Amino acid sequence: xxxxxxxxxxxxxxxxxxxxxxxxxxxxxxxxxxxxxxxxxxxxxxxxxxxxxxxxxxxxxxxxxxxxxxxxxxxxxxxxxxxxxxxxxxxxxxxxxxxxxxxxxxxxxxxxxxxxxxxxxxxxxxxxxxxxxxxxxxxxxxxxxxxxxxxxxxxxxxxxxxxxxxxxxxxxxxxxxxxxxxxxxxxxxxxxxxxxxxxxxxxxxxxxxxxxxxxxxxxxxxxxxxxxxxxxxxxxxxxxxxxxxxxxxxxxxxxxxxxxxxxxxxxxxxxxxxxxxxxxxxxxxxxxxxxxxxxxxxxxxxxxxxxxxxxxxxxxxxxxxxxxxxxxxxxxxxxxxxxxxxxxxxxxxxxxxxxxxxxxxxxxxxxxxxxxxxxxxxxxxxxxxxxxxxxxxxxxxxxxxxxxxxxxxxxxxxxxxxxxxxxxxxxxxxxxxxxxxxxxxxxxxxxxxxxxxxxxxxxxxxxxxxxxxxxxxxxxxxxxxxxxxxxxxxxxxxxxxxxxxxxxxxxxxxxx
Amino acid sequence: xxxxxxxxxxxxxxxxxxxxxxxxxxxxxxxxxxxxxxxxxxxxxxxxxxxxxxxxxxxxxxxxxxxxxxxxxxxxxxxxxxxxxxxxxxxxxxxxxxxxxxxxxxxxxxxxxxxxxxxxxxxxxxxxxxxxxxxxxxxx
Numbered sequence: 001x002x003x004x005x006x007x008x009x010x011x012x013x014x015x016x017x018x019x020x021x022x023x024x025x026x027x028x029x030x031x032x033x034x035x036x037x038x039x040x041x042x043x044x045x046x047x048x049x050x051x052x053x054x055x056x057x058x059x060x061x062x063x064x065x066x067x068x069x070x071x072x073x074x075x076x077x078x079x080x081x082x083x084x085x086x087x088x089x090x091x092x093x094x095x096x097x098x099x100x101x102x103x104x105x106x107x108x109x110x111x112x113x114x115x116x117x118x119x120x121x122x123x124x125x126x127x128x129x130x131x132x133x134x135x136x137x138x139x140x141x142x143x144x145x146x147x148x149x150x151x152x153x154x155x156x157x158x159x160x161x162x163x164x165x166x167x168x169x170x171x172x173x174x175x176x177x178x179x180x181x182x183x184x185x186x187x188x189x190x191x192x193x194x195x196x197x198x199x200x201x202x203x204x205x206x207x208x209x210x211x212x213x214x215x216x217x218x219x220x221x222x223x224x225x226x227x228x229x230x231x232x233x234x235x236x237x238x239x240x241x242x243x244x245x246x247x248x249x250x251x252x253x254x255x256x257x258x259x260x261x262x263x264x265x266x267x268x269x270x271x272x273x274x275x276x277x278x279x280x281x282x283x284x285x286x287x288x289x290x291x292x293x294x295x296x297x298x299x300x301x302x303x304x305x306x307x308x309x310x311x312x313x314x315x316x317x318x319x320x321x322x323x324x325x326x327x328x329x330x331x332x333x334x335x336x337x338x339x340x341x342x343x344x345x346x347x348x349x350x351x352x353x354x355x356x357x358x359x360x361x362x363x364x365x366x367x368x369x370x371x372x373x374x375x376x377x378x379x380x381x382x383x384x385x386x387x388x389x390x391x392x393x394x395x396x397x398x399x400x401x402x403x404x405x406x407x408x409x410x411x412x413x414x415x416x417x418x419x420x421x422x423x424x425x426x427x428x429x430x431x432x433x434x435x436x437x438x439x440x441x442x443x444x445x446x447x448x449x450x451x452x453x454x455x456x457x458x459x460x461x462x463x464x465x466x467x468x469x470x471x472x473x474x475x476x477x478x479x480x481x482x483x484x485x486x487x488x489x490x491x492x493x494x495x496x497x498x499x500x501x502x503x504x505x506x507x508x509x510x511x512x
Numbered sequence: 513x514x515x516x517x518x519x520x521x522x523x524x525x526x527x528x529x530x531x532x533x534x535x536x537x538x539x540x541x542x543x544x545x546x547x548x549x550x551x552x553x554x555x556x557x558x559x560x561x562x563x564x565x566x567x568x569x570x571x572x573x574x575x576x577x578x579x580x581x582x583x584x585x586x587x588x589x590x591x592x593x594x595x596x597x598x599x600x601x602x603x604x605x606x607x608x609x610x611x612x613x614x615x616x617x618x619x620x621x622x623x624x625x626x627x628x629x630x631x632x633x634x635x636x637x638x639x640x641x642x643x644x645x646x647x648x649x650x651x652x
Binding site for chain 1: 529530531532533534536537540564567568571572573574575586590591592593594595596618619620621622623624625626627629631634635636637638639
């Protein structure tokens with residue numbers, strides 16, 4: 001009898017360790033594997049391929065005695081949530097022990113690196129280019145072009161930097177990769193190093209992910225003879241969201257304040273310690289071993305338009321079947337939320353979904369036919385970002401969410417550029433005034449010297465106009481995506497849910 | 513003894529490129545804060561100005577100027593946990609914590625489909641409701 005329980009943080013948070021202990025007490029050893037990504041079923045117990053979940057320790061005896069039919073979900077691999085996916089990056093999840101080199105090698109591990117070594121640097125880059133793989137961190141920049149730029153840049157030292165500062169709410173795919181299949185990420189790093197001529201990689205992991213840090217450190221040590229002379233070093237962040245921005249991350253790695261750098265120079269020309277640097281997201285690098293092992297065409301056959309391959313979508317928030325769902329680009333948002341996600345966990349109607357983290361737009365149900373694709377989302381004034389989808393039911397107050405977006409930006413701004421540093425604070429104030437129904441003129445504005453100032457009270461619609469103006473300034477004037485994209489949640493809330501921004505008491509009283 | 517420990521931490525990372533953050537992470541973990549004396553010592557050891565070290569220390573949320581001896585519960589209050597009702601738990605949690613436990617707001621623990629989520633002493637907890645949160649706080 002093979003018993004498998006995940007040791008992913010999501011499973012641990014739901015009590016997987018206590019369940020494993022209960023099996024140990026019953027004289028059975030549970031194999032600790034990566035997570036299938038069906039988070040609503042965690043702790044998920046797999047007994048000879050048959051799944052039970054969510055399992056509490058007091059039900060372990062029932063499972064062993066065959067009395068747990070209420071928890072039984074059938075064969076895990078045949079579950080509709082798993083069966084309907086196209087898992088390329090997450091192919092091993094649920095099946096292998098994260099830190100077992102044997103498991104990794106037995107499931108096709110290191111094949112990509114071997115092929116890259118046989119192909120050589122130029123052809124490896126050509127392969128990545130042909131796969132159409134784009135940066136999964138959010139910007140969607142073609143990985144192959146970035147690699148080519150670094151390969152062509154002159155310099156005695158070059159670096160690979162893996163951005164594992166996954167701070168966006170609603171995203172956990174990077175965490176799952178690092179905790180569930182760390183060797184895949186290390187293989188991706190080694191391939192990137194070989195392709196561009198870099199000798200060392202840094203993986204910058206946020207401090208909120210202690211489990212991922214521990215697994216990656218262990219994996220880097222275990223894999224070092226295989227990837228040698230290439231080196232991988234794990235670095236830990238210190239709680240700054242903005243360090244997920246690539247240039248800010250580079251400053252942080254150098255031991256400086258995590259302030260954004262102006263571009264140019266691009267990191268590909270002058271990155272870490274002034275050297276040409278490839279900086280890619282975890283998911284981008286994790287997709288590389290498949291591209292090399294199976295060939296560019298096998299990857300590019302998935303997807304739509306210019307978005308090739310698959311996207312590990314993260315279904316989160318108020319959703320019944322939340323978890324990791326890897327699928328080719330092109331699936332509609334509605335299918336992801338309603339058919340796969342099963343609607344809200346609360347049972348109430350879906351009102352809005354935020355796609356792409358705290359800087360992503362709030363999408364109303366009327367736009368659920370939007371296909372998951374970089375260009376389609378950009379055309380609808382949104383972004384797919386890192387692929388996180390946060391579902392809200394009809395109890396959500398969109399004005400409050402818009403205010404939160406500004407407040408978050410104010411808290412996390414690095415302070416380098418004015419539109420973000422000051423604009424976010426002014427944004428919070430403007431939304432507060434708007435929700436208070438506008439403001440009366442202050443003493444100074446009423447002085448006779450200020451003769452061109454309007455005398456009437458500033459109404460709510462004037463505040464809306466101010467807010468839109470501010471959003472435009474932030475969008476086009478900020479140095480990086482933090483200030484530049486904060487207008488997305490704010491404006492989308494304002495445009496799609498204007499009824500939430502109307503204050504009843506503000507209708508009357510426009511006295512002079 | 514404290515000075516010895518600081519010297520050990522500096523020595524462990526001294527030869528790394530960009531050593532300041534790894535050192536500060538260890539200092540924060542060892543002493544619960546990065547105080548003024550430590551800033552001076554680090555500036556001297558790494559040949560940086562005090563202003564440079566202070567700038568870095570004050571930039572990152574994880575580094576505290578003063579040690580707080582109270583136990584900490586890190587509560588995620590980002591959008592995904594908001595959608596799952598964390599805001600309704602905050603007042604009750606703060607009541608349960610009182611002055612004894614420090615409730616720190618964090619933005620995202622990566623447990624976004626099973627929130628509300630919290631972290632205590634490196635352990636993660638999910639699917640929190642008022643009772644479970646109060647139990648967690650009392651156990652600290």
